[in-house]
Amino acid sequence: MLRITCPYCGSRNESEFLFGGPVGTERPDPNTTSDADWIEYLTVKPNPLGPVQERWWHARGCGEWLTIWRDTRTHDIVEAPNDTE
């Protein structure tokens, strides 16, 4: 079980959270983007063998949405890689 740090409640059990999906790319402007880019935005998510950024919802807690980086090989919650903000 993961221990996820909520900014309000501190370190809590994963079972208090609901998974909110991986963080994808920025939403392109539908008026200007191409069909192909729009489809890619809708369907293609990062699937790295390593750290992935994802959202979790503290649904059975304070209700806060938060973003973490987690290593898909180990489940360790890790620092954001250097080349991203």
Add this chain to the structure above:
Amino acid sequence: MFADTVCVGNVRDLILFTAVQLIYLDLSSCLMKLDLVMQKYSLFSLAKNALSGHRNWQQAWRSPPLRDQYDVIVIGAGGHGLATAYYLAKEFGTANVAVLERGWLGGGNIARNTITIRSNYMRDESIPFYVKSVAMYEGLTKELNFNMMHSKRTMVDVVQTYPKMRELRRRQLTMDIYGSTYEQISTDEVRRRIPALTGGGPDARLPIIGGMVHTDAGVNRHDAVAWGYARGADELGVEIHQQTAVQSLIRGSDGAITGVETNRGTVRAKKVVVAVSGHTTTITETAGLKLPLRTMNLTAFVSEPVKPLVDVIVNCPDSGFYFSQSDKGEMVIGGAPDMGQSFRRDIKQNVFEDTVTSMLSLFPAFKKLKLMRQWGGHLDIAHDASPIMSKTEVGGLFVTAGWWGGYKAIPAGGLALAHLVAKGTPHPLMSSFTLDRFKHLDFIMEAGTTTAR
């Protein structure tokens, strides 16, 4: 020698004797030739080898040296990879095929599933494909001359909520069209068929309200599927190379695929098939190809062997687990996937505990079972939970991925992919499952028909 004992005048006998000898020699050389091609497994061959202490069994497949060029490279010697190679050689005459496997043959997801074979899907596109695959499985022992230990034992869905019952009835109506069997039964009948099901009574939080029976469903032996296809493909000339890890795909100046880079050097081919469930994006990203797949981890575990207790596959969609009893007597139990992406091959303790808790609510007697092993299969799931079998924007690169429960799809999946690779056009049964469906947002939503997610 016989010349001493045969009288010169008895020419007729001599001719007869020689003829018999010649026929005998001819037959035995024929048999020797057959032996070189492939020894057929039969009662006769078992008896023959028993006489020589089982020391003379032929190897089931070769381990030939790795060449630097093939017509087709299949990455992954799992169920889908081996079946594809087999049908490429058998049905489409393409035997110059190399199957490259990072680990050992049949050691990936084909060894990490729950061997459930069924065709109770929801969509018009899906059901005919799975009906075909189930039928091919039933004939696979004969096809491959390898005992699949196929056990067509039916699956019983234990239903505890009305929305689930309505959904399954809806599936029944679609399945009726395509010749797959699904039928509603009463709670009493569910309990008659599964005597161990003692929970879920009227006072339970979710009382059982009925069940569905899928008589086509069965289980078989996963090793036999891998080994049978490997042996069959090898006999037709396909080369299987274990301990050969593909590190990256190589594209030519025109963008098309030209081969793969492995830990044993470069291997060239104009057609490359990616059949590496779970790691599909890891491989395709080396060619700059993005796919709508996420890798997730499914829960499975197995109990100690006990006496025969349950003779059907039990699926409890509302409680989120399913199981069958193996021929060895173990309960083979499957549960829900982890939340979030995962490349791990074990399961999270909380997912495991949740699954066990659900199981004990319906099968309280299982409290005494000792659980022996747990494993996670990591597999990739597409946006709509349906498989992807497709050409890609990289010329010559084919993928078979997104098999959320791909074990049941191995025979028809291999046949359909071989068709796509050989002919360049999708097999009719899989024509809706190409990457084009994403371009048109023409999804085949099957999320509800696979394990709860």
